[in-house]
Amino acid sequence: IKVFVKATKPGSRCRKAYHEGEVEIYDRDRFFTVTGERLASSTTGIEARLESLGCVYRAVFGEEEEGNGAGTPQTTPVPKPSSNGHVHLTDDKIIDLASKQRRSGAKFTSLWSGDWNAHFNSASEADSSVVFTLAFYTKDNAQIDRLFRQSGLMRPKWDELHGEQSYGEMTVAKALNKVTKQYKPKGKRKRSRPPAPPPTNPGLPSILIDDVQLSDLTDQALASMIQANTPPAVFVRAGSVSRVMRDENSVPKIETFDRVRMRCRLSEVANFFTLRKGEGGCYEQVGTNPPLSLAENVLAQTTWNLPPLAGIARAPILRHDGTICTQPGYDPPSRLMYCPDPDLKLTPIPEYPDSNEVQACVDILLDVISDFPFADEPSQANALAILFSLLMRPVITGHVPLAIVDAPMQGTGKTLLVTALGTIAVGNVSSESIPSKENDDEWRKKITSILLAASPFVLLDNIPDNTTIDSPSLAAALTTEEWSDRLLGRNNAIRLPSRVVWAATGNNLRVAGDIPRRSYSIRLDANAERPWERTGFKIKGLERHIRAKRGDLLSAALTVVRAWYTNGKPKADVPTLGSFDEWAETVGSILAFAGIDGFLGNLEQTQVVQDEDTQQWTAFFDAWWEEFNSQPVIVDYLCQRLIEDDVHGAHTARALPDALLVHLDVHGVRAGALRRSLGRHLSRLAGRIFNGHKLLNAGIDGHRKIRRWKLAGLLTPHESDNPATNPAQKGLW
Incomplete structure (x- = not known):
């Protein structure tokens, strides 16, 4: 219920709970929403009810102390409210306040002295201005009348009667009716600060x-x-x-x-x-x-x-002494933070596993990959190398090569194989797409972001069919211990440990540049037109199976590793892989210890097949040898013959590598580009051997002052000892 009356609230309080409800009283600065429905017993007008409001106020809020209504001491004296609720000021105080107003003080002072000509056209207008100003400071008719009589504007007209009221009474009444605002002193209150709360953790420094x-x-x-x-x-x-x-x-x-x-x-x-x-x-x-x-x-x-x-471990951490850290948290010897999945339940790992336990664990691991159509025995061994590479990474101080998993067509299980092995070791596998071949800068940015995230395993998944992987940045990341790069938007370089294990999947992938010698291959071939329609799998729902049995599978792999350590870390004879010999020896020895044969057995074959760049240049130099034998030739002559052969369909032009083929034009328009490109490539390949033929710098042509090139056939051991047949001993190369 809302009640409207004419009155001034006698105190400062506005709201209080009362009986089972609440009472609110306001006399300014409020908006109300009303329905327009009026109680039948109430009047239609709004009437003055100051005394009644005071009774209600005291009944609800009680008596307030003089001053500010809250009993709070003030730094400056505040005028007391009058009987009608308005602030009461002395005559001198009102004149002082009105004269000191920033905007109208000078005008009021002038009028107060009786000088009205500069401000108004008549004295009556000046009278109203002064009375209106006084009405802002006091609502007492008698006080306004008393104050005006002290001003320089006072004259007999003030007491002249106009009907029942004098001119002065009419002027004061008009001012009080128009001026509704009331001066409020700005007394500064001294607020006491609450005591400072105690700290939540008092034991901290x-x-x-x-x-x-x-x-x-x-x-x-x-x-x-x-x-x-x-x-x-x-x-x-x-x-x-x-x-x-x-x-x-x-x-x-x-x-x-x-x-x-x-x-x-x-x-x-x-x-x-x-x-x-x-x-x-x-x-x-x-x-x-x-x-x-x-x-x-x-x-x-x-x-x-x-x-x-150094990074994050998602599986128990293998240390250099063969012990295994299974306690979650930071492991100082390896500098790794072991963060197992919350639901990982690890089967106990024997301290000294016997041969029966090892064989049982190997059988468990082989069952996981038994449904994948490996093209050969080395591919199966190399697949398990992914799993042991991840588990052994903390103790492999050197580099780990790129695992390339490919197949003739989609649906053979490439991604599933890598994901299954990676899930056992690290819990989840992060998949990345590869940038375009020509944009090595994007490769660099991607590698930096991967190393910043400290991902232990990265899968370059679903590389487009017949793609050639040839990224200098990726090749560098595979063989560097510390990766350096400049972060985007910052001038300073960042240095990150390069400890990631990389894998790539695709159909009939090719590698070029330095990647062939920094990778190993896993080939899948289902020998089916639609390999994704195969049935009869030993394990149905492999991903669900691995997640449900991850603790058992992880313990099985670590048991094999632990047994290898407790048996003296026997070494196996494994193929040489350049900068990755430590990895090959460690992982190959564990696989051999587990009775898994064929590790890196397909290395030479896959490098020849997948290294497309070397294949093309080998074919080119075979055609060169057939055409020129060991005769020195200049680049201009080579280009001329290539263009002529292209016109006649000769095999030398057909054997041209892709890097040069783009410059071949039967009309000779691009002969200059072909000559420059061939010269740069021959300088890059100088000293390399292709199918038993070594590319050599044959010196400068004495007539044209142009560099010559030739091929030299490699010698048998008997020929290499004979100075008459060995060009190296004769100083030719």
């Missing part, structure tokens, strides 16, 4: 930030971080402060600190205080937030005395 050098604050903050870093939660990685966190899918990630994250961490390890002036002029410590400048300075340090972080 206390850091006072006032009047302390930033370097000293930084030392205190770092000391607090180190003290709270047990067990380790904050690390140093790639020259930055980092931490391990889990995303919404409970997948662990490495997160680099910025100033906001550092400020959050500082608030967790210490209580920060500042000084505040309290009662009686004494200072007290009150809680505050860590300054952002402090967070920035902590990050700007060059050393933090925090543990180093």
Whole structure:
């Protein structure tokens, strides 16, 4: 119910619970929504009810103390309200306030002295202006009349009668009717501050930030971080402060600190205080937030005395001494953070597995991949090498090559194979697409983002059919211990450990450049027109099976590794793979120990088949040898013959590599481009051997002053010892 009356609220309070409801009283600055429905017993007009409102107010809110209604002491005296609820000011105070108004004070002073000609056209207008001003400060008719009589505008007209009222009474009544606002003094109230609440964690170190050098604050903050870093939660990685966190899918990630994250961490390890002036002029410590400048300075340090972080492990960590860390958390020997999946239940790993236990574990692992149509025995062994590469990565200090899994067509199970093996080792497999062949800069950016995330395993999945993988950046990432790159939008370089295990899947993949010598092959061939329609699998729903049995499968693989260590780490005879010999020896020895034969047995064959660049140049130099034998030739002559052969369909032009074929034009328009391209490629390939023929620089043609090139056939051991037949001993090459 809403009741409207003419009155002024006699106190400062507005709302209070009353009996089972609530009472609210307002006399200004309020909007109400009304329905328009009126109680039948109420009047239609709004009437003056000041006394009644006062009774209601006192009944609801009680008597208020004089002053401000809350009993709060004030720094300056505040006028008391009059009987009608308005503030009462003395005559002198009203004149003083009106004269000091910023906008109208000068005008009021002039009128008050009787000088109205500069402001109005008549004295009556001046009278109204002064009375209206007085009505703002007091609503007392008698006081306004008394004040006006003291002004310079006072004259006999003020008391002249106009009907029942005098001119003065009419002027005052008009002012009080028009001027509804009332002066309110701005007395400053002294508010007492509540006592500072105690810190939530009183056991943390206390850091006072006032009047302390930033370097000293930084030392205190770092000391607090180190003290709270047990067990380790904050690390140093790639020259930055980092931490391990889990995303919404409970997948662990490495997160680099910025100033906001550092400020959050500082608030967790210490209580920060500042000084505040309290009662009686004494200072007290009150809680505050860590300054952002402090967070920035902590990050700007060059050393933090925090543990180093090499990466994240999703499986128990194998150490160099053959022990296996199964306790979640940071492992100092390996510098890895072991973050197992929440639902991983690991089968106990025997301390000293016997031969029967090892064979049972091998059978379990072979069952997982038994339904995949491996093209040969080496492909099956190489597939299991992916699993053991991931588990052995903490103890393999060198490099791990790229695993290339391909097949004649889609639906053969390439991605499923890699995903299954990767899931056993790391819980989940992150798939990436590859940039275009010509955009190695995008390769570099992708590699940097992968290494920043510290993913232990990356799958380059569903590479387009017949794609040639030829990325210098990928080749570099496979053989470098530390990757350096400049982050996007920043000038400083970042250095990251390169410990990722890489795999790629596609149909009839080809490799070129340095990739053939930095990869190994797993070939699947179902010998079926529609391989995706095959049935009769030993394990149905392989992905569900692996996730349900991951603890058993992971323990089986680690049991084989543990047995290899406890049996003295017997070494096996494995093919040589350049920069990856440590990996080949370690993984090949474990596979041989487990009775799995064929590891890298297809290495030479797959390198020849997949290295498309070498195949094309070999065919070209075979045609060269057939055409020119060991005769020295210049590039111009070669280009001329190639163009002529192309016109006549000769085999030399047909054997031209793709790198040169794009420049061949039967009309000779692109002969210059062909000559320059061939010259650059011959300089790049100088000294290499193709199918028993070595490309040599044959010196400068004495007549045309142009470089000549020739092929030299390799010698048998008997021929190489004979100076008469060995060009090297005769100083020719």
